[in-house]
Amino acid sequence: MKFLSIFPLAGFLFIAAALAGRILVLRKKGIRVSSKAAGKPRHLVLLYPFFGALLVVWLSELVRLAFGLTSGFLPDWFTGELSAGILLKILGAVVLVAALIVLMLALLHFHDSLRFGLDEKNQGQLITRGIFSFSRNPFFLSIILYFSGLALLHPSLFFILMALLTVTSIHFFILKEEKFLLKFYGEAYRKYKKKVGRYF
Template sequence: MEKGLKIYLLLYLTVYFLVVFLWPAYRLYRRTGINPITFDQADTAHNYIGRVMKCILVLSAGMVLLFVFGEEGYRYLIPIAYFTSGVWTVLGLIMVHTALVWIVVSQYQMGDSWRIGIDRDSMSELVTRGVFSLSRNPIFLGMIMTMAGLFLILPNALSFCLAVVAYVLIQIQIRLEEAFLEERYGGQYRSYQALTPRLVVMPGCRR
């Protein structure tokens, strides 16, 4: 089973980076001439989050590659024995695949409004239809599911730390984007905010 999991994770990693980052960025740039990656070198909280998230993606990919090609080295990541059963692995696989489909659908429904980060230079539509009627941040929700699922598939100290740090940074980025969207769209965004949860509906939590 482990050999099959290694091959499968390698394929998944390739597909994930292709369909979540490379292809949609290329497609948007070819169609509109807009670079969807909005992070630059300025010393801001927004750009700092972008740099750390990039490191998280690289480390996550490196961890998968170490699991696939460097079994001896992978042991130094301190595997967590409690989560090494097949049940947790299957749950993790379900989560990462659900997340991938969810992210791709969200990106498709965003159309030309899709960006990585906050775009202050171009005006785009506020998307509230489809999955955006269920969550204001469906792509971030998918990213959180991806990191949690990856932890269950490869439960170790590094994957746990990456998942926790990614969750905290995503929560901060969401709030930066909310402030920007309220400033840009005003009452339209506040109405949408009042009706749609930030991520998912949580009893007793603010939307």
Template structure:
């Protein structure tokens, strides 16, 4: 009976934690930080183009992935049992991994917001070809050239461990592919803008995480 009660408590917690978490992530890490930077620099920091280029294609699918993720979290809050039973990855459906998932998600949110604040006016959603930004190498950027993308990846990994379904795995996979493409586009731009300084930074710090 105690096990069943704990299971129901965890199910109810997951049902409300997941949509609340991603809503908070969206409001703070995207909307809140973007509004702050827009006020400081006098322009919208979301600079994905709206043409038919490959780069614009990446931007559109970023937005669509976020929208689908938001819809999915609403479904989890609404019909969690049906969603889990239909698409569960059984070998990941372990109670202990749920706590790992929650921990990773919380740490990822804190990590991401910290990295964004450390970027200050250099924070952009996309590549700003009109305004040269400062190369940030301090704080979390000493350990990762892309700490924000790392935080987003870890948050989706935590989501998969907390709610181990095929769809959660697909979100992790698709988002990771889009982020890796975006990272390489940004690297080309930063190399053009900062030259040898960025080249030296690349040699010191790994793309996702340096542990030394």
């Protein structure tokens, strides 16, 4: 069972390393993967410290679980598990593994088109093959699967709320991104959108 406590942190480190590695490869090719900060709504920029603090607290919970620490930033009633069922934990571990597989396939099939943010001056080619022929958003799907798997593996109020927050935030961003992609790629994206589902 110790492995199930370490797995979420190990999975996060794997995701971070895979992303960092892919970004470094693209940068060596002279490809900028992030959009410029200019033009971003001011209220979103002001939220960055909040999300940064939330990330620190979330990571501290992963570390606490992995190393068996008894206390953290949050109260026990908020971080204590609501269920200790082994089947739920096994399901959570399976979903986490699926998240890592989907992520690796997404990074592989992105080729040189990996981008973060919406920037008309910095868009790659529209990818419709590989895992993108099954999901229009495999990268975001992998993140949703990761947080959902974590909430199943360690079903505390904190991780459940984090999963809900992540899923909701990603969904609304995708809705905004779809309008941008439709404007940028036009009919090609319209056909792709009709053929392949948003998540599955």
